[in-house]
Amino acid sequence: MTGYIVRRCIAALIIAIGVTAVVYALLAFTGGSPAVAALGTHANRYTIAAWNKTHGYDRPLVVQIASYISNLVQFKFGYSYKQGQSVGALLNENAGRTAYLSGTALVLALLIAIPLGIAQAVKRNSPGDYIATTATFTLYSMPSFFLGLILIQIFALDLHVFPALVSDNVTTTWEAVTHPMQLTLPIVTLAGLTVAGFSRYMRSSALDVLAQDYIRLARAKGLAERFVLTRHLLRNACLPIITLVGLSIPGLLAGNIITEGLFNYPGLGLLFFDSLQNLDYPVLLAYTVIGGVLTVIGNLIADIAVTVADPRIRVG
Amino acid sequence: MAEIGAQQMVEGIPPLGSPNIPTTAPEGGDVQILASGWRLALREFFSNRLAIVGLGVLVFFVVFSFAGPLFYHTNQSLTNPLTGDLAPSWGHVVGTDDNGFDELGRMMAGGQTALEIGFFAAFMATVIGTLYGALSGLAGGIVDAVLMRFVDILLSIPLLFIVLVLATRYSATVVSQSLIIGLFSWQIPARLVRGEVLTLRERDFVAATRIMGGTQTRLIIRHLIPNALSVVIVNITFLIADSILLIAYLGFLGFGLSYPIASWGDMLGNAQNAVTSGYWWLVFPVGGCLVLVVMACNLVGDALRDAFDVRLRRR
Numbered sequence: 351m352t353g354y355i356v357r358r359c360i361a362a363l364i365i366a367i368g369v370t371a372v373v374y375a376l377l378a379f380t381g382g383s384p385a386v387a388a389l390g391t392h393a394n395r396y397t398i399a400a401w402n403k404t405h406g407y408d409r410p411l412v413v414q415i416a417s418y419i420s421n422l423v424q425f426k427f428g429y430s431y432k433q434g435q436s437v438g439a440l441l442n443e444n445a446g447r448t449a450y451l452s453g454t455a456l457v458l459a460l461l462i463a464i465p466l467g468i469a470q471a472v473k474r475n476s477p478g479d480y481i482a483t484t485a486t487f488t489l490y491s492m493p494s495f496f497l498g499l500i501l502i503q504i505f506a507l508d509l510h511v512f513p514a515l516v517s518d519n520v521t522t523t524w525e526a527v528t529h530p531m532q533l534t535l536p537i538v539t540l541a542g543l544t545v546a547g548f549s550r551y552m553r554s555s556a557l558d559v560l561a562q563d564y565i566r567l568a569r570a571k572g573l574a575e576r577f578v579l580t581r582h583l584l585r586n587a588c589l590p591i592i593t594l595v596g597l598s599i600p601g602l603l604a605g606n607i608i609t610e611g612l613f614n615y616p617g618l619g620l621l622f623f624d625s626l627q628n629l630d631y632p633v634l635l636a637y638t639v640i641g642g643v644l645t646v647i648g649n650l651i652a653d654i655a656v657t658v659a660d661p662r663i664r665v666g
Numbered sequence: 667m668a669e670i671g672a673q674q675m676v677e678g679i680p681p682l683g684s685p686n687i688p689t690t691a692p693e694g695g696d697v698q699i700l701a702s703g704w705r706l707a708l709r710e711f712f713s714n715r716l717a718i719v720g721l722g723v724l725v726f727f728v729v730f731s732f733a734g735p736l737f738y739h740t741n742q743s744l745t746n747p748l749t750g751d752l753a754p755s756w757g758h759v760v761g762t763d764d765n766g767f768d769e770l771g772r773m774m775a776g777g778q779t780a781l782e783i784g785f786f787a788a789f790m791a792t793v794i795g796t797l798y799g800a801l802s803g804l805a806g807g808i809v810d811a812v813l814m815r816f817v818d819i820l821l822s823i824p825l826l827f828i829v830l831v832l833a834t835r836y837s838a839t840v841v842s843q844s845l846i847i848g849l850f851s852w853q854i855p856a857r858l859v860r861g862e863v864l865t866l867r868e869r870d871f872v873a874a875t876r877i878m879g880g881t882q883t884r885l886i887i888r889h890l891i892p893n894a895l896s897v898v899i900v901n902i903t904f905l906i907a908d909s910i911l912l913i914a915y916l917g918f919l920g921f922g923l924s925y926p927i928a929s930w931g932d933m934l935g936n937a938q939n940a941v942t943s944g945y946w947w948l949v950f951p952v953g954g955c956l957v958l959v960v961m962a963c964n965l966v967g968d969a970l971r972d973a974f975d976v977r978l979r980r981r
Contacts, residue, residue, distance in 0.1 A: 368819035376828065380835045491907065491961035493914050496953040499937050503949075507941065514942060604826035604915075611919060612938065622827070623919060626834055634831050641824040649822075 355654055362650040369642035370422065371415045377635050378411060384631055388431035422639070428632040432625075437636045440621060446523035448617035451609070452602045455537050456595070459544035464591065466545075467552025468583060471560055482549070489546035494605050498539040498612045505535060516615040526615075536613045540605045547601065548594055556587040589660050596652020603641045707896070711973040720965030727959050731777030740771025742928065754947050761947040764936065773952055775928035780959065783844045783913050783929075788905035790848030795855025796898055800890070802856070803863030814860065821853045826915060833921040840923065843916065847909050855901050862894035896974040903967035907960045914956055930956050 384407065385398045393401075402408045406417065421428070427437035466486075470479045489497065506514035512534045520526050526533055559565065560583065568578045606619035614620070618637060625633040711717050745765040752762040760769040802813040829846055836842045866872060866889070875885050916922050917931020925932075933952045940948040 365815065365818050365822055368815065369822050372819055373823060373828070377831065380832060487964070488957065488961060491964055492957050493911055493918070493931075493953075493960075495915070495918050495934065495937070496956065499934075499941055499949055499953065502938075503941055503946070507944075514938075600824040603824050607826065607830075608915060608918070622830075626830055626919070626921065629834060634827075638823065638827040638831065641827055642822045645822045645824065 351657060354657065358650060358653055362646050366643045366646045367419060369646060370419055370639050373635065373638050373642060374415050374418055375411060377631060377638075378414070384428075384431065386629075427636040427640075430625075430630055430632050432628045432630040433633075437632050440633060441618065441636065441640070444616060444618045444621050447526050447615065448606055448610070448619060450523055450526050451533065451536060451540065451615065451617060452606060454533075455540035455544060455605075456598065456602065458537060458541040459548055460591070460595070462541070463545045463548035463552050464584075464588065467549045468556045468579065468587060470549070470553045471556030471587075472579070472583075474557065483553075486546050486549045489542055490550070492543075492546075494539055494543045494608045495612050497542050498535065498609060501535050501539060514613075516613045521616065533615070536609050536615050539612070540602070540609050543605055544598060544601065547598065548591065551590055551594055552587065555590045556583060559583050559586045562586075589656060592655045592659060593652045596648040596650075596655075599648035600641065600645050603644070707970075707973040711969055714969040714972065716965050717969030717973075720962040720969065723958055723962035724966065727777055727955070727962075728781060731774050731781060734774040734777075735771065738771060738774070740768035742767055742771055742775055742926065760951050761945070763933070763948055769947060769951065772928045772933060773930070773955060776930040776933055776952065777955065777959075779840055779923060779927060779929045780910050780913060780956075782840050783847070784906040784910040784963075786840075786844040787847040787851065787909040787913075788902050790844065791852040791905055791909075792855050792898055792902050794848070795852035795857075796859050796894075798852065799856035799859030799861075800863050800886075800894070803860040803867070804886075810860070814857075817853045817856055820850070823850075825850055826912065829912060829916065830919065830921060833916055838922060838924045840927070843913060843923065844909075847912055851905060851908065855898055855905070858897045858901055859894050862897055863890060866890055866893050900967055900971045900974060903963050903970060907963035907967070910956070910960055910963070 384405070385401045386393065389397060389401060399408070407414065409417075418428075425438060427441060429435075430437050430440060433440060466482060470482050473479055502514045505511045512531055514535075516532050516536065517529070520529055520532050565578060565582055568582050569575075573581075603619075606617060607622055608619070609615070610617045610619035611623045621633065622637050624630075625637075745767070747765070749762055752758055754761045758768050758770070760773065763769055763772065798813065798817075802810045805813070828850055832846045833843065836846065872885065872889060875889055880888075913922070913929065914931035914934070917929045918934050918937075920935055922932040922935070923929045930952050934949065934956075937949045937953075940946075
């Protein structure tokens with residue numbers, strides 16, 4: 351198994367380097383020149399050329415990519431000329447709040463999707479199953495901002511339970527954690543989308559497990575149904591969920607951009623959105639690369655976790 | 667004993683003498699064709715009630731978006747602030763927006779761009795993906811490994827990020843946005859087609875074609891492509907749904923089509939203010955259209971997958 355993990359890690363490393371190179375090259379080719387960001391749009395081409403030379407942007411693309419990667423390894427993410435501070439500091443400032451939003455949303459989604467999927471599978475083709483299937487299928491087809499707008503209409507404007515926007519007073523991660531009312535709608539919006547993705551798989555995975563002989567055996571030997579469900583069904587049906595959690599990272603990152611933009615919650619998503627409007631390419635480049643690398647790491651951890659959790663697919 | 671036999675019969679192969687199955691295996695002579703796989707799949711598809719609903723919704727939106735403006739004339743080019751933000755009435759069935767455009771007319775125009783971008787992006791992604799996947803699968807070896815690692819790399823880049831970054835660089839037209847989305851969403855069809863080609867390559871009918879002297883072209887055109895096509899067709903509906911959602915996200919974030927081209931996402935870009943101002947008609951009808959179209963695509967996709975999956979097919 352160690353051999354498999356080592357091979358899998360090397361493959362992930364190669365893909366992560368590839369992601370960085372492709373994103374860097376794409377941005378370089380599509381012309382997001384950092385010189386224009388630094389000197390302004392009125393700079394003439396001689397000043398731009400001089401600036402490029404002093405900052406190393408006149409080197410061959412491969413060399414630029416290699417130096418960018420070597421900087422990334424040292425956690426140097428470049429400099430945002432629009433905001434006048436290093437990209438690393440900007441990311442660091444916002445990462446906590448985004449991690450809190452995504453983390454709680456992911457946990458909430460798992461807490462809903464796993465029991466829901468199992469209940470649907472156990473009571474399959476019942477009215478409850480149909481209602482749940484319809485609800486998750488609708489959520490699955492819904493843009494996240496529309497779910498957020500519906501929640502704002504109902505819970506903020508009609509019922510006055512939660513605020514429609516996250517208050518400007520929530521500026522630190524600690525304040526985000528200690529103001530649950532402020533964050534309920536963003537968390538539920540992000541979780542709703544994740545539930546939609548998870549519960550369909552959870553239901554079919556639980557259905558597969560229910561058809562297995564060991565479930566029949568557990569029932570035949572007289573094991574109480576709740577132990578059949580918790581000890582045999584739950585543990586086996588959750589195996590595909592491990593992979594899904596790993597695969598959910600790009601969805602969560604994209605969801606962050608939308609949700610943070612909709613609720614005006616200061617995090618990495620809002621930073622990315624502001625950088626898009628300012629054409630702040632160093633930030634866009636860094637966050638896209640980080641998003642890609644996180645995706646690679648998510649897949650890697652999921653693959654390894656599944657091999658550890660499931661002895662049947664343990665290799666060599 | 668008799669009972670067990672009957673049970674096995676139901677689950678397994680029909681008994682000899684069953685009307686649909688030839689009683690003797692044809693030896694060298696004509697092979698009796700029961701029905702082509704495509705016809706069986708089609709029959710299965712149309713017996714699925716949800717599929718019919720999904721197809722109906724899609725047809726409705728095509729008619730609504732493309733034929734609707736022929737019957738429901740509205741002004742979608744000249745703004746008129748005096749008639750802005752009017753609530754639904756007989757004159758404006760779904761009210762008017764900030765610029766005084768009739769909202770129902772704008773929903774039709776937005777439906778056109780959503781469907782156009784969805785179909786065009788999905789078509790392009792499918793063509794690129796099919797060619798790439800078939801090439802990779804047929805080449806095999808080191809070429810296949812390198813090509814597929816490149817797909818892994820592209821799959822790891824969050825699609826919304828790269829599409830947003832590119833959308834800031836290029837003029838926002840239906841064609842440019844379809845191109846951006848299509849050029850970055852062909853990885854899944856490529857993987858699917860490659861997987862199909864890899865298994866098909868080893869199948870007996872491929873060997874049989876070769877032994878009987880079939881050319882490489884015949885093999886690809888008559889056997890590999892038709893057999894891999896079902897996977898591609900199923901995937902294309904999901905691609906359309908994803909592209910429509912993606913274009914809505916772009917519009918919502920303010921990187922959608924250039925004014926005055928309408929798109930559902932752009933119409934929802936100001937939805938936050940519309941909701942808090944109580945202009946519900948500017949938010950929920952458009953959002954409803956988006957959800958319905960995406961849901962219809964997903965329903966049709968699910969039904970097609972079930973129809974093409976022989977293992978799920980009722981006997």
